[in-house]
Amino acid sequence: EIVMTQSPATLSVSPGERATLSCRASQTVSNNLAWYQQIPGQAPRLLIYASSTRAAGVPARFSGSGSGTEFTLTISSLQSEDFAIYYCQQYHHWPPYTFGQGTKLEIK
Amino acid sequence: QVQLQESGPGLVKPSETLSLTCAVSGYSITSGYHWGWIRQPPGKGLQWIGSISQSGTTDYTPSLESRVTISLDTSKNQFSLKLTSVTAADTAVYFCMRRVVRGVVEYWGQGILVTVSS
Numbered sequence: 001e002i003v004m005t006q007s008p009a010t011l012s013v014s015p016g017e018r019a020t021l022s023c024r025a026s027q028t029v030s031n032n033l034a035w036y037q038q039i040p041g042q043a044p045r046l047l048i049y050a051s052s053t054r055a056a057g058v059p060a061r062f063s064g065s066g067s068g069t070e071f072t073l074t075i076s077s078l079q080s081e082d083f084a085i086y087y088c089q090q091y092h093h094w095p096p097y098t099f100g101q102g103t104k105l106e107i108k
Numbered sequence: 109q110v111q112l113q114e115s116g117p118g119l120v121k122p123s124e125t126l127s128l129t130c131a132v133s134g135y136s137i138t139s140g141y142h143w144g145w146i147r148q149p150p151g152k153g154l155q156w157i158g159s160i161s162q163s164g165t166t167d168y169t170p171s172l173e174s175r176v177t178i179s180l181d182t183s184k185n186q187f188s189l190k191l192t193s194v195t196a197a198d199t200a201v202y203f204c205m206r207r208v209v210r211g212v213v214e215y216w217g218q219g220i221l222v223t224v225s226s
Binding site: 036043045046087089095 | 170211213
């Protein structure tokens with residue numbers, strides 16, 4: 001099973017600043033990596049797939065990069081609605097598809 | 109607009125079977141894509157359970173495979189999850205979903221909390 005490790009567990013950033021979230025895979029997943037945003041009490045929302053492709057309706061301030069085992073989600077200028085939990089997910093190796101444990105992005 | 113809505117009991121006794129249904133609107137489940145379930149224990153991360161194609165082919169996470177069944181009800185445009193022999197470790201919010209490319213989840217239900225307790 002591929003283990004996805006996200007860092008940091010919690011990230012404190014001020015509105016308007018840049019946030020950088022990391023995700024590492026225990027073995028290569030090529031570019032088969034997705035990012036989801038989850039506001040507590042809600043379902044996750046797809047942000048990025050194929051490492052760097054934004055899903056429909058996702059603002060341009062969200063960008064993804066990386067391949068192999070190292071990936072990054074960057075939010076260029078944080079808005080109030082961006083404070084949430086972010087999960088990465090690999091869908092290169094089945095079974096199973098696996099998620100990271102999440103990074104909580106909180107207001108500084 | 110594709111919408112998914114979970115339903116089922118919120119409380120299940122240990123050793124019994126958890127049964128949930130996901131009603132789909134805005135798209136026919138026989139037209140394509142894979143439909144499935146993901147769960148999230150309280151305060152924890154996401155765990156893939158499995159999915160089913162529009163033709164009925166299933167795939168399940170190995171750790172749950174012996175206890176899980178996902179099936180389609182095309183007459184009602186819905187699909188279901190059955191998880192047998194539940195324990196407290198199966199307490200979670202269960203999300204139904206539609207996946208697109210391989211494991212990418214494009215649409216999610218709102219989630220339903222299922223507690224396993226006597």
